Amino acid sequence: MPESSKTYEPSRVETDWPTLLYDTSRTGGQGIRGAKAPEHVRWHVRMGSSVRSAPVLRAGVLYVTSMAGSLHAIDVEKGRQNWQFQAAGHIHSTPSLSGQKVLFGCDSGKVYAVDCNSGKSLWETSAVAEVWTSPVIRDGVAFFGSADTRVYAVDVDTGRKQWTQELGGRVYSTASVGKLHVYVGCGDGKVYCLDVSSGKTVWSTATGNGIDSSPAVAGDAVLIGSEDFFFYTLDANTGSVRWKYETGLGISSSPAVYEDLAVVGSKDGFLYALEIQSGRLRWKVRVSDVVTAPPVMGSGVVCIQSGGTEAFDIGTGSLVWRAGLGGAVQSAPVLTADAIYVATNDGEVYALE
Amino acid sequence: MDRRTFVQASCLGSAILFLDGLDPKALGDVTLPEPPPIEIVHGLRSTKSRLGMPGLFPGRVVEVSDSNSIVRNRVSQAVVRVMVERGMKELTGEHSVAAAWAKFVEPSDIVGIKINPSGAPACCSSPEIVREIINGVQRAGVPAGNIVIYDRYEYEIDIGSYQALLPPGVRVVGIQDGLVDAGYDANVYCQATFFGEWENRSYMASIVAHSLTKIINLPTMKDHSASGVTGCLKNLGYGTFNNVARSHRSPYSFTDPLIGVMCSVEPLRSKAVLHIMDGLRQVWHGGPLTQVQDFIYQAGILYFGTDPVAIDTVELEAIEKKRHEQGAPSLWAHDADSITSNSQEFYNDPKRNLFYRRPGHIASAGKLGLGVADLKRIDHGRIPLG
Numbered sequence: 251m252p253e254s255s256k257t258y259e260p261s262r263v264e265t266d267w268p269t270l271l272y273d274t275s276r277t278g279g280q281g282i283r284g285a286k287a288p289e290h291v292r293w294h295v296r297m298g299s300s301v302r303s304a305p306v307l308r309a310g311v312l313y314v315t316s317m318a319g320s321l322h323a324i325d326v327e328k329g330r331q332n333w334q335f336q337a338a339g340h341i342h343s344t345p346s347l348s349g350q351k352v353l354f355g356c357d358s359g360k361v362y363a364v365d366c367n368s369g370k371s372l373w374e375t376s377a378v379a380e381v382w383t384s385p386v387i388r389d390g391v392a393f394f395g396s397a398d399t400r401v402y403a404v405d406v407d408t409g410r411k412q413w414t415q416e417l418g419g420r421v422y423s424t425a426s427v428g429k430l431h432v433y434v435g436c437g438d439g440k441v442y443c444l445d446v447s448s449g450k451t452v453w454s455t456a457t458g459n460g461i462d463s464s465p466a467v468a469g470d471a472v473l474i475g476s477e478d479f480f481f482y483t484l485d486a487n488t489g490s491v492r493w494k495y496e497t498g499l500g501i502s503s504s505p506a507v508y509e510d511l512a513v514v515g516s517k518d519g520f521l522y523a524l525e526i527q528s529g530r531l532r533w534k535v536r537v538s539d540v541v542t543a544p545p546v547m548g549s550g551v552v553c554i555q556s557g558g559t560e561a562f563d564i565g566t567g568s569l570v571w572r573a574g575l576g577g578a579v580q581s582a583p584v585l586t587a588d589a590i591y592v593a594t595n596d597g598e599v600y601a602l603e
Numbered sequence: 604m605d606r607r608t609f610v611q612a613s614c615l616g617s618a619i620l621f622l623d624g625l626d627p628k629a630l631g632d633v634t635l636p637e638p639p640p641i642e643i644v645h646g647l648r649s650t651k652s653r654l655g656m657p658g659l660f661p662g663r664v665v666e667v668s669d670s671n672s673i674v675r676n677r678v679s680q681a682v683v684r685v686m687v688e689r690g691m692k693e694l695t696g697e698h699s700v701a702a703a704w705a706k707f708v709e710p711s712d713i714v715g716i717k718i719n720p721s722g723a724p725a726c727c728s729s730p731e732i733v734r735e736i737i738n739g740v741q742r743a744g745v746p747a748g749n750i751v752i753y754d755r756y757e758y759e760i761d762i763g764s765y766q767a768l769l770p771p772g773v774r775v776v777g778i779q780d781g782l783v784d785a786g787y788d789a790n791v792y793c794q795a796t797f798f799g800e801w802e803n804r805s806y807m808a809s810i811v812a813h814s815l816t817k818i819i820n821l822p823t824m825k826d827h828s829a830s831g832v833t834g835c836l837k838n839l840g841y842g843t844f845n846n847v848a849r850s851h852r853s854p855y856s857f858t859d860p861l862i863g864v865m866c867s868v869e870p871l872r873s874k875a876v877l878h879i880m881d882g883l884r885q886v887w888h889g890g891p892l893t894q895v896q897d898f899i900y901q902a903g904i905l906y907f908g909t910d911p912v913a914i915d916t917v918e919l920e921a922i923e924k925k926r927h928e929q930g931a932p933s934l935w936a937h938d939a940d941s942i943t944s945n946s947q948e949f950y951n952d953p954k955r956n957l958f959y960r961r962p963g964h965i966a967s968a969g970k971l972g973l974g975v976a977d978l979k980r981i982d983h984g985r986i987p988l989g
Contacts, residue, residue, distance in 0.1 A: 300758065317757075382766070399771045422767040437767045458677075460730075460768035477730075477764055479677065498896075499676070499724050502764050517724035517762070519894065540724060540894065542762055580761070595758055 267307040267584045268347035270384040270424055270464070270504075270544075287561070287571035288590055288602030293329025297322060301593040303344040303384075304544075304582040306352075311366065312584070313352050314593055315341035321354060321364060326589070326601060333369030337362060342580065344384035344424070346392070348406050353392055355381025361394060361402075363409060373409035377402060383424040383464075388446075393432055395421025401434060401442075403449060415449035417442055424464040424504070426472070431486070433472050435461030441474055441482070443489060453489035457482060462502035464544070466512065468526050473512050475501025481514050481522065483529060493529030497522060504544040506552065508564060513552050515541025521554055523567060533567030548585045555581050559592050575600055633937040635959055638795075638857045641864050645791035645807070654707060654817075655873030656866065658909025662975035662982055664917050665694045665907040669988040672903040673883045676896075678731045683883075683905075686988060687735040690879070690907040693986060701742040707876045708817050710744035715815035715874075716752045719823045719838045719881075723763035725894040726884045728821045730768040732905070736819055736879065737770055747772030753810060755779060755842055778808045779845070787845050788812045793865055798852045805844040811871055818875040820911065824882040824902075825890030826922050828949065830858035831934045831962025833891050834918045835878040835911030836973070840865030851958055854942045859961035863968030866911065872973070880906035880914050887925040888953040895950055900925060912974025913981045915965045920978060929953060934962050 299318030306313050311332060312324040321335040339358035346353045351372060355361045357380040363372040377396035385392040387406055395401045397420040403412040419438030426433045431452060432444040437460040443452040458478030465474040471492065472484040477500035483492045498518030505514040511532060513523045517540050523532045538557030545554045551561040551570050558574040575592050584591040589603045653659070667690040672682040691703035708714050716736055718728035737750055750773040754760055757777020766775045778786040787806035796803040811818070822838035829851035830837055840862045841847040847865075850857045866872060882904035889898045908914045923934055931953035932941060943955045969976030 302758070302761070379771075397766065397771070420767055420769070420771055422764075437769070437771075460764065462764040462767040477768060500764060502767075540762060542764075 267586070269306060269386065270304055270344040270346070270582070272546075288573055290603065292589060292601040292603045294598050294600045295322075295324055295329055295331065297597040297599060300595050300597050301599065302342045302580050302595065303593070304580065305584050305591050305593050305599065306345050306347055307584050307586065307591065308347050308366070312591055312599070313345045313347070314599055315343060315345055315354055316597065317341065319356060321345065321352065321362075323366070323369060324599065326591070329601060335362070335364050335369045335371070339380070342380075342382040344580075346385045346387055348387040348392070351406065353385040353387065353406070355383060355385065355394055355396070357382075359396065359398070361385060361392075361404070361409070363406070375402075375404050375409040375411065382422050386425050386427045388427040393425045393427050395423060395425060395434055397421065401425065401432065401444060401449065413449035415444055415451070419460060422462050423474075426465045426467045428467060433465045433467060433486070435463055435465060435474050435476075437461065439476065439478070441465065441472065441484060441489065443472075443486070455484055455489040455491065459500065462500075464504035466505045466507050468507045468512065471526055473505045473507070473514075473526065475503060475505070475514055475516070477502070479516070481505070481524065483512075483526065495522065495524055495529050495531065502542045506545045506547050508547045508552070511564070513545045513547070515543065515545060515554055515556065517541065519556075521545060521552070521562065521567070523552075523564070535562055535567040535569070538572075543580055544582050546582050546585060553583050553585065553590075555583060555592070559583055559590070573602060575602075633939055633959060635937065636855055638860055639797060640795060641861060642794040643864065643868055644794065645868065649870035649873060651869065652873035652876070654876040654909075656875055656909070656911055657913070657972070657974040658876055659706065660694060660909045662910055662913050662980055663694065663908055664910070664913050664981055664983045665690050665986065666904060666917070666983065667693070667907070667986045667988060668902070668904045670903045671989050673901045676901060678729050678883055680731045680734065682989075683729070683731045684735050684738075686905050687732065687739065687879070689986060689988065690905055691739060693984065694907045694909075700739060704739040704743035707819070708740055708743050708745055710746070712745055712816045713749050713751065713814055714740050714745055715810065715818045716750065717818055717820045717838060717842055718752055718754050718760070718765065719821065719833070719842065720754050720756070720759040720763045720765065722823065722825065722886070722891050722893065723759055725896065726823055726825060726886050726899055727763050728823055728881050729883055730763070730765055732821060732879065732881055732883075733765065733769060736821065737773055740819070748774075750774070751776055751810070751815065753778065755808075755845070776810060778810060786810065791868070793844060793861065793868065795857075795861070797850055797857045800849045802846055802849070805846045805865070807868065807871065808843050808845070811843050811874065815874055818871075820875055820878040822878070822880050823884070823886070824880055824918055824922070825886035826888055826926070826934060827890045827960070828956055829856040829958040829960065830862060830964055831960040832915065832919050832922050834880060834915035836862050836866050836915050836965065836968050839871065839875055839911065843871055853944055853957050854959050856958045856961045859964035860967040862964045863971050863973060866968060866973055867971045875911070876909065878908055878911050878914055880918060882906060882918070882921075885922065885925065887922055887929060888931055889950050893950055898953065910974035912965055912969045912976050916976050916978055916981060917983055919962055919965060926953070934960050
């Protein structure tokens, strides 16, 4: 039976945003009531280096990684840094929160677990090559892929490796993890379904080019883009292609899911809203620039960083608001009832309200 | 002392290079400013290589075309593989692909593949060609760990998804992360004041100065708002040195002669042994950053050579011809009415431009000994495959 991949940690409160796109289903904060048009900047903080990942949020602290190899913990009330942790290389990995730990990978191949309160290292483990993916945490295990072509499963308390699985290409796709299966895209052009406890391949499905996009799981469907210009919906049990939708260029953006709708950006500069069941296009809209970042759902809007940060009506695709902050690449905003947190390619982090 | 000797003489010290503005076919009656003196400084002890520009085959360009190589804007890996193998064998005269690549690299080399991701995703060095170059280099015995795909800005490489798309083991390196000008050698630079800028030096990337032993250049084929076209020379020169945007300030450009001067600086000149121009997509207006598909022509052509000046001369002719077909002004035109400071106007109207273009940079590079700029003296072979 297909499983839902939603995981809600008991300690989380409404405004927490513990992992890339809110949860492992990439729902992107769809239930959050905020995401209104921002009116002013509450604070902004300079990281001193480009930010190429998305922030995450827990208990009033925003965690941001930077290309200078730093993990920053920022008090969102004061806009001040609580602490900073220095890693061994550049960081492209979006951090992930589990209990009192923040996990992330870096370009040296190391994956760190850092104490949320003190900023001290709790453990570290290593892949053979860079880790750009965000560690995804489920049932005490963190899953991440590496450019060394492997997917790793490590104990979230100790960092001890539980299994590794070699795939056919580099892994820059952040996994989606369900109760039984791990779904991930690969540079060899395939989407893989791995057994969550052993890492063994359950099925793999080829697309027409490499995959940089991260999958979302909605019910029994796996949703993912490929550099072959197509957006795919696969059967989560068998890997068979249910439908695919052609865009104008490659897709490295990861989809966000809202009820029966998947929203994904393409490098052709459009944002597409597709019905998960049928693949029917509900709307598409041109955004400011190339889209490589994942969209994020707010209440009634979908936000995307592309040139600036833009919000579109989820029902119609019409522009609701635009803030000239952000830039493209991989960052995605964090939405709360009070504020929107945006990290930029220029190394600034903004709290908008 | 000719200019080439003059540049060589500066290898262990500093010298001042004077070039006059060279626009043999300049159109219009705008008077363009003379370029300032350019000082080249470097303290590296580098040995000149016979493989260095213009390399083993001066004046030779092999053009391989196949209309099936790009269909509905998708590049065919299988067709590109055949094109690259044929082009390499034709250029070198070798019967085997491995022998063709072995003309340029050996197993102990650290091989850099200089891509051009600016303009990604609409028009950038195709990952499919990068894969075939990696394959060829490996067939010559170079291990994957000795192969580096690089360019200046990592975020542009990221937009092209090269990191995810290339084979395991090769390194993908952005020289700078977009904020910090790290990764450059403070002892190797070109210095000139073009517009009164406070930082008048451009430093050579450390990876080029020190790490790589060979460079394979993979430029795209585009018009360029300041330099006329961007091809082998500009991809190499402006992709190796930092702080290069200062050479053009609307409406004037000193890309001529700076592009050629930078390419002449050792060890860049000796390390750049092979050029494969990606003409699968060709931008005839809006380069180098355009995303407007209307001005991108899916030509399905690759050019092979060791002489960057010869390839760029062929490119210049092709882009000029395409512009003429489309009713766009010549790249040599210097019409004051065409100049705009509105980038959107420029991107959407082929009759407008941000600068007076300077395609004469190719001829200037020829005068520096980097290759042959005279079309009549270029051995341009054409191989249509399909």
